[in-house]
Amino acid sequence: MRIRGGSGFVGRELTHLLRSKGHEVTVISRQPGPGKITWSDLKSKGLPPCEGAVNLSGENLMNPLRWWNESYKKDLFSSRIDTTKALSEAIAAAACPPHCWVLVSGVACYKPSLTAEYTEDSEWTPFDFLSKLVKEWEAAALLPQSVAKTTRQVIVRPGAVLGRDGGAMKQMLLPFWLGLGGTLGSGRQPFPWIHVSDLAGIIAHALEAPVDSAALPPPQVYNGVAPALNTNYEFTKELGRLMRRPTIFPVPAFAMNALIGSERAVILTEGQRVVPQRTLESGFQYQYPDLTSALKQILGS
Ligand code: NDP
Numbered sequence: 616m617r618i619r620g621g622s623g624f625v626g627r628e629l630t631h632l633l634r635s636k637g638h639e640v641t642v643i644s645r646q647p648g649p650g651k652i653t654w655s656d657l658k659s660k661g662l663p664p665c666e667g668a669v670n671l672s673g674e675n676l677m678n679p680l681r682w683w684n685e686s687y688k689k690d691l692f693s694s695r696i697d698t699t700k701a702l703s704e705a706i707a708a709a710a711c712p713p714h715c716w717v718l719v720s721g722v723a724c725y726k727p728s729l730t731a732e733y734t735e736d737s738e739w740t741p742f743d744f745l746s747k748l749v750k751e752w753e754a755a756a757l758l759p760q761s762v763a764k765t766t767r768q769v770i771v772r773p774g775a776v777l778g779r780d781g782g783a784m785k786q787m788l789l790p791f792w793l794g795l796g797g798t799l800g801s802g803r804q805p806f807p808w809i810h811v812s813d814l815a816g817i818i819a820h821a822l823e824a825p826v827d828s829a830a831l832p833p834p835q836v837y838n839g840v841a842p843a844l845n846t847n848y849e850f851t852k853e854l855g856r857l858m859r860r861p862t863i864f865p866v867p868a869f870a871m872n873a874l875i876g877s878e879r880a881v882i883l884t885e886g887q888r889v890v891p892q893r894t895l896e897s898g899f900q901y902q903y904p905d906l907t908s909a910l911k912q913i914l915g916s
Contacts, residue, residue, distance in 0.1 A: 618642050618669045622651075624781025625719065625773075626671045628815040636819065641665070643702070654701070662705040662713075667822040669717040670756070672698040676879060679786065683876025692748060699755040707762045715822050717769045718756040719814075722807050722840065724749040724772065727885035729803060732844075734892040735772075735836040744878040756834065769821040773814050773839035774807030774889060775882075779913050782811070787854070796855055797864035799871060800884035802848035807840040807889040810903035810912065814839050820899045838891040843905045847886065853906045857914055 621630050621642030630640045641663065642651045652663070662668065674687075674694040681687045699718060706712050723745035725733040733739075741747040753770055757763075776782040790796055809817075817839050845853075855862035871880040891899075903909035 618671060621669075621671060622646070623671055624778065625776060625811060625814055627780070628778065628811045629669065629671070629818055632812075632815045632819050633822075636823075638666075654698075657701065657705055662702075662709045664709075664711045665713050667715045667717065668702060668706055668713045669719070669818060669822070670699050670702050671719050676882070677783065677786065677875075683879060688744070688878075692751065695748065695752045696755045699752055703756050703758055706766060707759050712762055712766045714765070715767045715769060715824070716756070716758065717771060717818055717821050718753065718834075719771045719773060719818065719839070720749050720752050721745070722772050722774050722838065722887055722889045723882065724753075725887040725889060727804065727881060727887055729805070730888075732888045732890050733838075734890045735838050735894075736892075743881065745881070753834070767824070768834035770834045770836045771814070771817055771821065771839045772836065772889075773809055774841075775809075776811050776814055777808050777909055777913060778811030779915075780811075784913055791854055791858050791860055791862070794860045795864055796851060796858075796860060796862045797866055798848050798851045798862070799866050800847065800868040802846065802851065802865065804847050804884065805886035805888045806845050806847045806850045807887055808845065808850065808906075808909070809840050810909040812912075813841065813901050813903055816902065817894055817899055820897065824897070835893070837894045837897070837899075838889050839894070840889045840891050841901060841904055841906075841909065842891055842895065844888050844890070845906055847883070850906060854910055857907070857910050 618626055618640060622644050633640050643657055644651045645654055647653050672694060674690045706716055724739050726742055741750045758766055758768055777784050817837055851862050868884040871884050903912060
């Protein structure tokens with residue numbers, strides 16, 4: 616398997632899982648190293664023969680060291696769209712293309728709502744910065760018809776990925792330990808989430824699924840979220856309860872907007888009720904389907 620972005624939070628978990636299942640994994644990275652090929656190797660030598668390819672690359676959307684400005688927004692686009700295009704072009708040009716090509720995008724394509732529920736089949740059109748990003752990102756992954764006949768195209772749309780070693784939890788644990796945790800915005804907004812092990816599991820499940828020629832060529836979408844539908848309030852209270860810390864300091868939406876920019880604050884202050892309908896129908900078994908089991912594993916309690 617070839618994984619672009621395999622050195623990141625989700626990529627490390629996926630690499631570990633695939634190796635434990637006996638797969639050989641090569642990471643495609645900006646940095647050379649053992650078990651890796653670089654972006655320029657891919658460009659000059661093409662995609663080495665492999666059964667599956669995954670793109671997990673992208674400048675961190677919640678990078679606390681970067682101000683929300685045009686240069687950051689440009690990097691968010693190019694680090695996703697250019698890498699996705701490069702990998703899909705390498706797949707299309709390969710003498711022996713992989714059986715499966717997985718792009719991991721996000722649920723930001725679905726319009727935030729307190730009531731609407733979205734499955735993989737829900738129609739959507741871009742309405743803001745992040746949904747435009749998802750649109751272009753997913754379009755960049757599309758393979759030409761000739762290759763799409765042999766390579767299954769899959770898109771996994773994760774919610775907030777929860778795990779100890781990265782993502783949102785890494786930034787949240789300290790304020791919660793200090794007793795400074797609280798709901799964000801109204802707290803009533805949905806909080807679509809998934810445990811990092813389950814996201815890696817869904818990607819592996821997609822990679823290992825038998826080729827179903829009836830399902831080719833449009834990309835098969837899997838919502839990468841836990842089946843439990845939680846709000847930000849429920850998440851905050853459960854995390855506080857398990858950490859035995861108070862969660863009495865709500866952060867109003869205007870403060871989040873001022874702190875990290877309104878275009879990305881929407882991820883936290885608004886949310887979507889996302890249902891993993893096709894993921895469940897495909898037979899995927901979650902290890903952490905509910906918040907309590909996921910947070911207990913992450914907190915080690
Ligand atoms: P990470 O932030 O851990 O980064 C993934 C990898 O992307 C890095 O290891 C790096 O690989 C590569 N990368 C980082 N910046 C750039 C850049 N400017 N240009 C090119 N490559 C870059 O991501 P996660 O593992 O958390 O997420 C994986 C994917 O899933 C991302 O595309 C993310 O947008 C998406 N996602 C993540 C969510 C989350 O909560 N974590 C939620 C929803 C979607 P290297 O240095 O080896 O090149």
